[in-house]
Amino acid sequence: MAENILRMRRITKTFPGVKALQDVHLDVARGEVHAICGENGAGKSTLMKVLSGVYPHGTYDGDIEFEGTVAEFKDIRDSERDGIVIIHQELALSPFLSVAENIFLGNEREKRGFINWNDTNMEAAKLLRRVGLDLNPVVRAGDIGVGKQQLVEIAKALSKNVKLLILDEPTAALNDEDSAHLLGLVKGLRAEGITCIIISHKLNEIREIADSVTILRDGRTIETLSLHDGSVTEERIIKGMVGRDMESRYPERTPVIGEEVLRVEDWTVHHPQENARVVVDSANLTVRAGEVVGIAGLMGAGRTELAMSIFGRSYGSRITGTLYKNGTPITARTVGEAIRHGIAYATEDRKRYGLNLIDDIKRNVSGAALGKLAKRGWVDGGREAVVAGDYRRSMNIKAPTVTAITGKLSGGNQQKVVLSKWMFSDPDVLILDEPTRGIDVGAKYEIYTIINRLAAEGKAVIVISSELPELLGICDRIYTLAEGRITAEVPIGQATPELLMQYMTKEKD
Incomplete structure (x- = not known):
């Protein structure tokens, strides 16, 4: 049995009014692909942010042990020095810098205090070939597609001598061809001995690529399942995620x-x-x-x-x-x-075009039909709160109040806010x-x-x-x-x- 490269014990993380994680346990074996599944808001991304130092030691309860040593990461650079690299769902490349500049940003190849551009571009080209990208490293990151950007992020992780690579929804925005290429790359990294943690809603991909899966629900660890013998079905994983059998993934409708x-x-x-x-x-x-x-x-x-x-x-x-x-x-x-x-249109890119992520639920819900709330040219804030509250309840938006910041909600709850906005426009x-x-x-x-x-x-x-x-x-x-x-x-x-x-x-x- 492979030794564990990572052990997380009794991890509890609290935000104002919300306990995002409670007594979470996670064991990851060295050299495996370990999937983490759960509904939106289950705590998956929060757990990985605790692990990678985005939420530093002292802001959560519990213990992390990496390669047999207690880890108390103060920030993300701390975890990267130990070989833990996280690639977030929202890619962090600068569109105005070259691919090579992005790969070595914060980890520059320098010589006597100056960046060695020949070395930078040559090393970047090697890393790009390693992830299967035939790409000129001097091209701007903003001029390549999302699938290639995802691979550039992995090349960037490999430049940091990664031991544990965390991928948060890596194929969410990719087409089938790019997804297949990325999953093949993850298999190749596993063959090289690099451990991967992958968060994904695509259960067919998890069953294809993962060695084991840990299921979170409501901020707690439910179970860890081995996927080696092929006996764990998508329905079995779904039951763990939602706490019940789903006889059908699509509700019945008589049109x-x-x-x-x-x-x-x-x-x-x-x-x-x-x-x-x-x-x-x-x-x-x-x-x-x-x-x-x-x-x-x-x-x-x-x-x-x-x-x-x-x-x-x-x-x-x-x-x-x-x-x-x-x-x-x-x-x-x-x-x-x-x-x-x-006519209403709910965009595919809810974060960029569908919502104001720094504003609250109330203002997002009313945004497309403010005229319905106007009183002598002014928005009636009381009615606005009542309308948003009605949608919060009827749409089952998981938030303590309608004054919760929309960007803090899970993806599923953000989508419900988008739908509420357009439903209010009638x-x-x-x-x-x-x-x-x-x-x-x-x-x-x-x-x-x-x-x-x-x-x-x-x-x-x-x-x-x-x-x-x-x-x-x-x-x-x-x-x-x-x-x-x-x-x-x-x-x-x-x-x-x-x-x-x-x-x-x-x-x-």
């Missing part, structure tokens, strides 16, 4: 579909900078009251671009085509006009772009329940998702998109993953 609410005809969108490039090509789609319509497509197919261009032309240039609302042509040239016409059409990205199975189920509730209220719902099982589980019809063109409209009774993928990869005639 009651009414009249057409939104129709999009001959909708063409050009790239905002490269005006000659067509991003959405003559798209046609409809959605009816009480209907959930899915949009499926590979990365770069134009799904988000289509949604954002419909929502007040917030993306694109030289947009042509017609929008019909309840059979009447409408003009929605701005976001404000789109909202007044009853739209007729709600476009949800990757509504469950980066949230756990329990929170996903709650989001699906909310979508069903909206449809039952007669809303027309459009869901964009990269997960085909999700679309198959919640939609009534699915449109497929390839290279900016809608290639098929498939009733849910005929839809299969294979058929959808066939249409999603259909080339231009």
Whole structure:
């Protein structure tokens, strides 16, 4: 049996009004890939921040032992000196610096007090090759894709002689190809003897790559399971995470579909900078009251671009085509006009575009429809608090009060705040772009329940998702998109993953 490289005992971490961790135990064997699972808010990221010194010794109770020695890290540099490196879900690269500069930032290659750029670029090139990136190290980090940025972060960790690499949701924003490459790299690091801890909501990836999994729930350790013999199923992991069996990942719904609410005809969108490039090509789609319509497509197919261009032309240039609302042509040239016409769009990037993370829940919920709370030109703060409180309860947002800062909430609870904001605007059409990205199975189920509730209220719902099982589980019809063109409209009774993928990869005639 392999020796433990890490032991964490009785870890308890408290924030004002919240006990994030309580008596957590964690054992990680040397050279293994150890997964940590749990619902949003279970304490996964908090535990890793305790381990890596983001929350320094003295701000938590309990003991950490690394390589047989008691660890009392005062900051992240302390843990890195011992070989513990954490890569957060929100990547920390500077987009304006080169890849090489990012790799050695804070760990510069210098000679007599000056940075040795030849050495820096040569060593960076070696590290990039090690992670499978054929990339010029002098290119700006902001000019490469998210998948490559994730690999640059790993190269940066390897430059610090990492012994324990912590990956927090490493594939959350990656497509299937980039995810497969990253997981293959993690397997390669394990073969080199580097221990990895991986936090992920993608249970299929965990079963593929991890040797063992520790499940947290409500800030406590529930159990640690070995994945070596293949007997632990995704359903078994889910039961540990949510405390109950989930007979179905998708709540049942009996659709009651009414009249057409939104129709999009001959909708063409050009790239905002490269005006000659067509991003959405003559798209046609409809959605009816009480209907959930899915949009499926590979990365770069134009799904988000289509949604954002419909929502007040917030993306694109030289947009042509017609929008019909309840059979009447409408003009929605701005976001404000789109909202007044009853169209809402919940962005895929909730942290950047969907929420004000430094403000509280109350102000985020009211943000899209302040006019409903205005009294002689002033926002009625009392009514605002009551409205937000009602949504906090009905949407099961886990926060002590509506004055809690939104950026402190878990991903699933942040997504509920986004949905609350748009539900308060009382739209007729709600476009949800990757509504469950980066949230756990329990929170996903709650989001699906909310979508069903909206449809039952007669809303027309459009869901964009990269997960085909999700679309198959919640939609009534699915449109497929390839290279900016809608290639098929498939009733849910005929839809299969294979058929959808066939249409999603259909080339231009």
